Amino acid sequence: MTDAPRSHGRKSIAASLKPRELMEQNPALSGVWAARVITLFPQAFPGVLGESLTGKALKDGKWQLHTTDLRNFGIGRHRNVDDTPAGGGAGMVLRADVLGPAIETAMRGAQGRWPLVYLSPRGRRFDQAMAHDWARADGVMLLCGRFEGVDQRVLDHYGIEEVSLGDFVLTGGEIAAQAMVDATVRLLPGVLGNAASTEDESHSNGLLEHPQYTRPAEWMGRAIPDVLMSGHHAEIARWRRENAEALTRARRPDMWKAYCEAQDKG
Numbered sequence: 001m002t003d004a005p006r007s008h009g010r011k012s013i014a015a016s017l018k019p020r021e022l023m024e025q026n027p028a029l030s031g032v033w034a035a036r037v038i039t040l041f042p043q044a045f046p047g048v049l050g051e052s053l054t055g056k057a058l059k060d061g062k063w064q065l066h067t068t069d070l071r072n073f074g075i076g077r078h079r080n081v082d083d084t085p086a087g088g089g090a091g092m093v094l095r096a097d098v099l100g101p102a103i104e105t106a107m108r109g110a111q112g113r114w115p116l117v118y119l120s121p122r123g124r125r126f127d128q129a130m131a132h133d134w135a136r137a138d139g140v141m142l143l144c145g146r147f148e149g150v151d152q153r154v155l156d157h158y159g160i161e162e163v164s165l166g167d168f169v170l171t172g173g174e175i176a177a178q179a180m181v182d183a184t185v186r187l188l189p190g191v192l193g194n195a196a197s198t199e200d201e202s203h204s205n206g207l208l209e210h211p212q213y214t215r216p217a218e219w220m221g222r223a224i225p226d227v228l229m230s231g232h233h234a235e236i237a238r239w240r241r242e243n244a245e246a247l248t249r250a251r252r253p254d255m256w257k258a259y260c261e262a263q264d265k266g
C-alpha cells in the first residue's frame with residue numbers, strides 16, 4: 001500500500017511547516033497518543049482541532065493526528081469507494097474491499113491498545129467516561145462513514161465498535177470524530193494548562209457545572225453573586241456545590257439520581 005499514515009503535528013519542525021507539509025513529513029511517534037482517522041475528506045482535518053489548546057498540543061507533539069484518505073483505496077480508474085445497497089433501496093454503501101485495505105494501512109505499526117471505532121448514529125452514545133477510556137489507550141482509530149454507511153462485514157471482521165455523537169443523523173462521521181478527539185485529547189496529560197479544570201467540570205464529578213461569572217462586576221444591571229466577590233473560599237465552594245446540585249437536579253434527573261445513589265453509598 002502506498003498510503004503511509006499522514007499526520008498534522010510534530011515536536012521539532014512544527015513551527016516552520018505548513019499543515020500540508022506536516023502531514024507529509026510526520027512519522028508516527030511511539031509513546032504519543034494518536035488518532036488515526038479514515039475518511040473521504042482528509043482535508044477536513046485537523047479542522048477545529050488545529051485551534052487553541054488542542055492545536056497547540058498537536059504542534060507540541062503531545063498528541064498526533066493521522067488521516068488515511070479512503071479515496072486512495074478506491075477501485076478502478078474512477079477510484080470507486082461505494083456501491084448500491086444489497087437488497088435495493090436509496091443511497092450508497094462504502095465497500096468492504098475498499099475499507100479493509102484502508103483499515104489495514106491506517107493501523108500499520110500500531111502497538112498496544114487501540115479502540116477501533118466506527119462513527120455511527122446506531123452506536124453507543126459517546127460520553128466523558130469513554131473519553132477517559134480512550135485517553136488511557138495508546139490511540140484510537142476512527143472510521144468516518146458517508147452516504148448510507150459501511151458494509152456490515154467490515155465491522156464484524158475487525159470487531160469495530162459503533163459510537164454515536166448523539167441521537168441525530170449527520171452527513172458524515174468527520175464532525176463526530178473531531179468532537180470525540182477533542183474531548184479525549186483535552187484529558188491527556190499536559191494538554192490543558194490548568195489540569196485541575198478537568199476535575200470539577202460538567203460530567204466529571206457526576207454533576208453539571210455551577211454558573212460562571214467574570215468582570216465587569218455589574219452588567220446590564222445584573223451583579224455577580226456577592227459570595228463570589230467575598231474572597232471566602234469555603235463559602236464560595238459551598239455556593240458552587242449547591243448551584244451545581246440545583247442545576248443537575250433541574251436539568252438532568254438521570255444524573256441527579258445516580259449522584260444521590262453514589263452519595264448514599266459513599
Ligand code: SAH
Pocket residue numbers: 118119120121122143144145146147148149150163164165166167168169170171172173174176
Ligand atoms: N444510514 C445510516 C446513517 C448514515 S449517515 C443510518 O441510518 O444509521 C452517514 C455517516 O455519517 C455515517 O456512516 C456515520 O459515519 C456518520 N454519522 C451520522 N450520524 C452520526 C452520529 N450521530 N454519530 C456519529 N456518526 C454519525
